[in-house]
Amino acid sequence: MTEAMRKEQGRDLSNVQLTAERRRGSRQQWLVLLGLASTLLLVALLSLVLGAISIPPAEMAAVLLGHGNPDYRAILLDYRLARVLIGALIGAGLSVAGTVIQTLLRNPLASPGTLGITAGAGLGAVMVALLLPASMAGMMSPAAMVGGAAVALAIYFIAYRGGIDPIRLALVGVAMGAFCSAGIDLILLRGSANLATALVWLTGSLWGRGWSELFGLLPWIGVLLPVVWRLALQLDLLQLGEAAAQGLGMRVAAIRLLLFCAVVGLAGASVSAAGTIGFVGLISPHMARLLVGGRHRILLPTAALCGSSLVLAADLCGRLLRPPLEIPAGLIISAVGAPFFIYLLWRVSRKRR
Amino acid sequence: MMMKASQRDGIPGRGSHRRLWTVVTACGLLLAVAILISLRYGSTTLSVRVLYDAIFHYTPSREQLILTTLRLPRVVVTVLVGANLGVAGALMQAITRNSLASPSVFGLNAGAAFAVVCMTMLLPGLSAAWRVYGAFAGALGTAVLVYALSHMIRWGKIELNMTLVGVTVQAFLAVGTQAMLIFNESKTEQLLFWLAGSVVGNRTYEASVLAIWSLPGLAAAAWLSRSVSVLGLGDELARGLGQRVRLLRGAALAVVVVLAGVSVSIAGPIGFVGLIVPHMARYILGLDYRRIIPASALLGALLLTLADIGSRWISFPGETPVGIVTALLGTPFFIYLARRRRTGQ
Numbered sequence: 277m278t279e280a281m282r283k284e285q286g287r288d289l290s291n292v293q294l295t296a297e298r299r300r301g302s303r304q305q306w307l308v309l310l311g312l313a314s315t316l317l318l319v320a321l322l323s324l325v326l327g328a329i330s331i332p333p334a335e336m337a338a339v340l341l342g343h344g345n346p347d348y349r350a351i352l353l354d355y356r357l358a359r360v361l362i363g364a365l366i367g368a369g370l371s372v373a374g375t376v377i378q379t380l381l382r383n384p385l386a387s388p389g390t391l392g393i394t395a396g397a398g399l400g401a402v403m404v405a406l407l408l409p410a411s412m413a414g415m416m417s418p419a420a421m422v423g424g425a426a427v428a429l430a431i432y433f434i435a436y437r438g439g440i441d442p443i444r445l446a447l448v449g450v451a452m453g454a455f456c457s458a459g460i461d462l463i464l465l466r467g468s469a470n471l472a473t474a475l476v477w478l479t480g481s482l483w484g485r486g487w488s489e490l491f492g493l494l495p496w497i498g499v500l501l502p503v504v505w506r507l508a509l510q511l512d513l514l515q516l517g518e519a520a521a522q523g524l525g526m527r528v529a530a531i532r533l534l535l536f537c538a539v540v541g542l543a544g545a546s547v548s549a550a551g552t553i554g555f556v557g558l559i560s561p562h563m564a565r566l567l568v569g570g571r572h573r574i575l576l577p578t579a580a581l582c583g584s585s586l587v588l589a590a591d592l593c594g595r596l597l598r599p600p601l602e603i604p605a606g607l608i609i610s611a612v613g614a615p616f617f618i619y620l621l622w623r624v625s626r627k628r629r
Numbered sequence: 630m631m632m633k634a635s636q637r638d639g640i641p642g643r644g645s646h647r648r649l650w651t652v653v654t655a656c657g658l659l660l661a662v663a664i665l666i667s668l669r670y671g672s673t674t675l676s677v678r679v680l681y682d683a684i685f686h687y688t689p690s691r692e693q694l695i696l697t698t699l700r701l702p703r704v705v706v707t708v709l710v711g712a713n714l715g716v717a718g719a720l721m722q723a724i725t726r727n728s729l730a731s732p733s734v735f736g737l738n739a740g741a742a743f744a745v746v747c748m749t750m751l752l753p754g755l756s757a758a759w760r761v762y763g764a765f766a767g768a769l770g771t772a773v774l775v776y777a778l779s780h781m782i783r784w785g786k787i788e789l790n791m792t793l794v795g796v797t798v799q800a801f802l803a804v805g806t807q808a809m810l811i812f813n814e815s816k817t818e819q820l821l822f823w824l825a826g827s828v829v830g831n832r833t834y835e836a837s838v839l840a841i842w843s844l845p846g847l848a849a850a851a852w853l854s855r856s857v858s859v860l861g862l863g864d865e866l867a868r869g870l871g872q873r874v875r876l877l878r879g880a881a882l883a884v885v886v887v888l889a890g891v892s893v894s895i896a897g898p899i900g901f902v903g904l905i906v907p908h909m910a911r912y913i914l915g916l917d918y919r920r921i922i923p924a925s926a927l928l929g930a931l932l933l934t935l936a937d938i939g940s941r942w943i944s945f946p947g948e949t950p951v952g953i954v955t956a957l958l959g960t961p962f963f964i965y966l967a968r969r970r971r972t973g974q
Contacts, residue, residue, distance in 0.1 A: 385729040385792055434964055443728050444967055447908055450729060451960045451967075454901045458956035462949065465821060475811055555800050562793060604811070607804045614801035618778060618794060625782045 305568045305578075312581035319585055320364065323592040324356050358487045363591050363605070364584040365490075365497045366546035367556055371583025372504055372576055373543040374557030375564070376535050379511050379572070381442045387558035388543035391449040391536075394554055395456035396427025397547040398478055402460050405474045416477065417489065420548035427452055428540040432533075440532060442518075477551040481604035482591045489549045496545035500538045501580065507535060508572035515570065553606040556583045559617050566624045586613055649920055652913055656927040663934040664708065668700045671941055675700075702836035707937045707951070708930040709836075709843045710896045713888040715929025716850045718903030719910065719921050720881050723857045725788045731904035732889035735795045735882075738898035739802040740771025741890070742824055746806045749820060750813050760823075761835065764894035772886045774798060786864075787878075823897045823950075835895050842891040849884050850922055857881060858918040899952040902929050905963050912966040932959050 325331050331339075331348050338344030339352050370388060377386045388394055400423020401416045408415070435441070435448040464474065476483075510531050513521040522528050543557065564579035590608035597603055669675050679692045687693065717732045725734070733739065744767025745760055775798050779791040810820065856877050859867045864874050889903065910924035936954040943949045 383727065383729055384789060385727055385734065385796060390729065434968065437968060446729055447905075448964060448967055451901075451905055451963045454905070454956040455960040458901075458953040461821070461953045462957075465950070465953075472811065475807070479807055479811070558796065558800075603808070607808050607811075610800040610804040611808075614797045614804075617797050621782050621790070621793065 302574075305574050308567050309574070309578055309581065312578060312585060316364065316581055316585045316588070319588045319592060320360050323360050323363075323588055323595075324352060326592065327351075327356065327595050354486070358490045359482050359485055359591070360588060362485050362490050362493060362549055363482050363588045365493050366550050366553065367560075367582075367584035367587030368501065368580035369493075369497045369542040369546040369583075370553065370557040370587075371560040371564070371579040372501060373539045373546070374583075375561040375572070375576060375579045376504060376511065376539050377557075378561050379515050380532060380535055380539075381446045382515065382517075383442070383446055384562070385558075386446060387554065388539070388547070389453060389552075389554050389557070390446055391539065391543075392427040392431050392453040392456060393424040393540060393543045394547055394552045395453040395460070397421065397424035397544060398552050399423050399427075399456040399459050401477055401548075401551070402463050402474050405477065406463050406466070406471070417492065417548045421544050423456075424544035424547055425540055427456060428536075428544070432536060439529060476604050479551065479553075479604040479606040481594075481602065481606060482550055482587075483602050483604070485550060493545050493549045496541050500541050504535070504538050504542075505573075505576050507531065508576060511535070511572040511576075512570075551604075551606065553587065553609060555606070555610045555613055556586055559613050560586060563617060563620060566620055649914060649924075652924060653927065656924070656931055660708070660927065660931045660934065663931060663938065664704055667704050667707070667934055667938050668696065670938070671700065698832065702833050703937070704934070705836040706839055706895060707934050709839050710892040710899070711902060711930035711933030712847060712926035713843050713892040713929070714899060714902040714933075715906040715910075715925035715927075716847060716922055717885045717889040717892075718929075719907035719918065719925040720850060720853070720857060720885050721903070722907055723861055723918055724878050724881050724885075725792050726861060726863070727788070727792055728908070729904070730792060731900065732885055732893075733799065733898065733900050733903065734792060735885065735889075736771035736775050736799040736802060737768040737886065737889045738893050738900060739799040739806070740767040740769075741765070741893040742898050743767055743802040743806050744770075745823065746809050746820060750809050761838070761894045765890050768890035768893055769886060771798060771802065772882070772890070776882065788864075839891055839895050842887055846884055846887040846891075847926060849880075850888070853877070853881055853884065854918045854922040857922075858916075861916070861918070897950070897952065899933070899955060901952070901956045901959055902933060905959055906932060909963055909966055912969070932962075 325333060325336055329351060331352065335344055335348050336352065339349045373388045374386075377388060377390060378384060380386075381390065383390075397420035400419035400421075403423075404415045404419040431445070431449045431452050432440075434452070435445040437444070460478070464471065510521075510526060513524055513526055514528070514532070518528055547553075560582040561575075561579045563582045564575050567582075568574050568578045586609055587605060590612060591605040593612065594603040594605050594608045665680070668680060669677070673692075673695060675692050675696060679696060682688070683693045683696050687697075714732065718730075721730045721732055721735065722728055727734075741764035744763045748759065748763045775791065775795045778798070779787065779794040782790045782794070806824075856872055859870055859872050860874065860877060860881075862870075867877075868874050892899070906929045907921060907925045909928050910921045914920040914924050932955060933951065936958050937951050939954045939958060940949045940951045943954065
């Protein structure tokens with residue numbers, strides 16, 4: 277069977293099943309997407325303007341056009357712009373990773389943490405922060421990336437038994453995650469001068485992130501997001517179950533491996549850039565599903581926009597609440613995202629009753 | 630192929646009873662040995678003679694006092710907490726029909742941890758004995774909150790809503806805990822030990838409180854185990870088979886809250902046992918909850934007792950929180966079980 281035929285078949289199936297729903301819903305879905313995009317833009321602009329020093333919008337426009345007050349220029353270009361871009365990218369990366377994992381494992385409780393990526397990355401970072409001398413602090417990000425990827429690969433190979441069974445993959449992932457967390461606790465308990473740094477890293481924060489982190493992050497997100505989006509139809513099929521997907525001519529094992537690697541790249545890069553902001557990857561796929569339904573072609577961009585807006589909004593709040601202090605974005609996301617998610621669940625359930 | 634797998638994985642057949650008894654006997658023996666080791670070794674090693682005398686000729690000598698006031702309560706706490714968490718996890722996975730569920734998904738651990746951290750930070754004058762009550766109140770409050778919130782959402786499947794709401798509430802509380810730790814660094818280190826889960830320093834009083842709550846809870850779990858198996862088939866089928874699903878789920882949840890709540894309030898949040906031990910039982914004995922629940926109790930108790938022994942040796946003479954050792958010990962064993970399954974095909 278050729279690639280084209282296989283694609284055609286997938287399309288047919290989704291056509292038959294979803295035409296009615298699609299006609300009714302697609303307009304609304306685009307509206308949701310548009311709304312989210314403008315929210316993201318608004319939050320991004322606000323986080324450029326507001327902060328310990330507020331910059332008037334006119335000045336900001338001047339700086340972006342290439343002239344303007346050099347102080348503002350330094351603040352905007354050296355600090356805020358990179359930070360905002362990083363926030364948007366990791367939000368999108370973690371949310372898309374979460375969406376894909378929830379589909380791959382067919383479990384609503386799954387998130388990048390389920391595959392041990394966050395715990396592995398955390399272990400790598402904490403080892404560098406607390407066991408090595410303080411001069412090595414710059415190595416935290418690379419160590420996190422290596423740790424996350426190594427643990428994820430280990431999980432894949434341990435769970436591989438002539439094929440991948442989603443439940444076994446999830447369970448091995450959780451067990452390995454617990455193993456790594458135990459390692460983290462063990463190191464934290466030894467206590468050290470850097471304890472607070474490590475704790476803040478483990479909560480996730482965008483503090484002090486700049487262009488070098490952005491350029492480390494950009495290739496991963498920039499390449500992997502389109503790859504995953506291209507596989508949206510395959511993700512739809514995987515949701516029907518392995519047997520159905522196989523019956524429709526999909527190479528389940530290969531696609532699954534590809535998606536798994538994409539998730540590891542997305543989540544690993546995001547976590548190593550900003551610490552373990554865990555909750556986004558779990559919650560924004562569900563938010564997106566409540567808003568636009570389960571088709572991945574629209575679900576993935578919606579989840580990405582949700583995640584980006586959440587991370588940026590959380591970072592902004594964290595900077596504004598007690599100005600000289602910064603509250604880690606990871607904390608705010610759960611503190612604000614959790615009630616909002618429950619409200620969303622309740623609201624949608626009332627509408628559909 | 631599916632049929633074959635399910636048959637071998639223990640839909641009850643005549644042959645598999647022997648397997649159950651083998652497993653139960655083996656676990657029981659190992660547990661007995663582990664308990665003896667746990668009683669004997671520590672910062673002072675007691676002779677077997679002391680153990681024997683403590684039972685038959687009790688005299689308040691120094692060794693016997695160590696045994697009866699320190700070691701014995703600690704072993705009782707360890708065994709019961711292990712059994713409680715294993716059983717609570719198995720029940721939780723059954724009622725949410727999600728293999729990644731555990732008592733902590735229902736926010737029990739997070740609630741207890743939040744309450745304890747709040748108490749330590751905001752009311753520093755309070756004695757440590759209040760910690761047990763605070764933690765239990767926190768766990769109970771969280772469970773009630775999750776239950777109420779998930780019933781407000783009248784859409785989709787109740788077990789899915791419950792898991793989602795539970796995870797969300799848990800994340801919310803975890804943030805509260807973490808924020809307090811970050812902003813009050815001076816007290817962080819003493820709390821980190823409790824937060825990693827520990828059975829150190831429990832005395833007769835804690836052990837008896839634990840026993841009073843857990844033994845009825847465990848009995849109730851055993852009594853519910855048959856109906857809970859049916860729940861695994863889905864709400865509609867279970868209803869069709871004559872189960873009162875709502876009542877059953879409520880009862881099972883109440884048991885989970887009692888078992889996990891009392892455990893977390895005495896030993897701190899130990900996450901691994903509630904999630905992984907039921908799967909160990911499932912890998913060994915199959916899908917029937919009449920087996921999974923007793924096996925989870927035994928395996929949980931065994932794992933936690935072994936971990937407690939290990940926790941005295943990792944950084945001797947200091948102690949490592951048992952929650953950490955549990956994950957370090959349990960993961961390799963779990964991976965062995967997970968890989969062993971279905972090799973025959």
